[in-house]
Amino acid sequence: MELDQAFRSAALRPTAQRYAVLEFLAGHPVHATAEEIFRAVNRDDPRASRATVYNNLRSLAKAGLVREVMSEGKAARFDANLRRHHHFICERCGAVEDISWFDLPPSAGRVALGGRDVSNYEIVFRGACEGCRDAQPEQGAK
């Protein structure tokens, strides 16, 4: 499996717990919190302690196999999608969804950014996801 390859090149031992954490994140691209990952991993074997989940999230992040994504709430959220992408946050259900990458026009923000040295950027969209939009279709005038 290619995850073993990723572990090897990152000098991380492919332990069962580490594998389970990364496999859950890769298979459930919902930007889970550490607690959600802990519960998911412990629903079936192999189990992992809370400390191990946190340890592995840190080691995977340091190795670049996982990213911590910005989030509104208190608990950090993690992302195993390594492709460059934007995010969409549903203001009704809280879902954090991936938006495939597109560049800003090269001139965008040139003046607004002043003398800053920009190495990267990301757009965060907000609104209603498809499910929420359909569920409560648009309140016409009463």
Place this chain on the structure above:
Amino acid sequence: MELDQAFRSAALRPTAQRYAVLEFLAGHPVHATAEEIFRAVNRDDPRASRATVYNNLRSLAKAGLVREVMSEGKAARFDANLRRHHHFICERCGAVEDISWFDLPPSAGRVALGGRDVSNYEIVFRGACEGCRDAQPEQGAK
């Protein structure tokens, strides 16, 4: 003062503590954490307890006079800049700076966003702020 006006229209009583919290945020646009606000407010009168700082950040946020901004670390950061704007995060010193607003081109992301109902968006830039860029000027090849 116009803050009284804002309080009045938000149905928030203009207490000394609430005023101090909002005044600090408005006067120090560095996206402070609750703890930083707590310490700043308690350097001079009127004092405010930790609970009051948290309570007021919530009531001010609900009233739309303050926003919680996304942040990397664990502690939430707050913003009294109500104008629409983007943000820049310095990867060296951690500073969170305001970038004045500019629109995405109207077509941007149209396909990537699919059927989602976008009500707002924000760009988060990362890199080196002016101070950090100057401090460590660019490592040439060795």
Place this chain on the structure above:
DNA sequence: ACTCAAGTTAGACAAAATCTATATTTAGAT
């Protein structure tokens, strides 16, 4: 098989945020 750094674990600890119960303040009515 032996070795030892890397990894796991429970539980202690710390930081960030919320809640509870009580005291105080405020806006408005008399």
Place this chain on the structure above:
DNA sequence: ATCTAAATATAGATTTTGTCTAACTTGAGT
């Protein structure tokens, strides 16, 4: 001015989130 009810302030308890410690286990190379 006094009174009242609701909003606010507060200290400390509690909860949530994350880190650390110290003992134990695993596993990759020899």
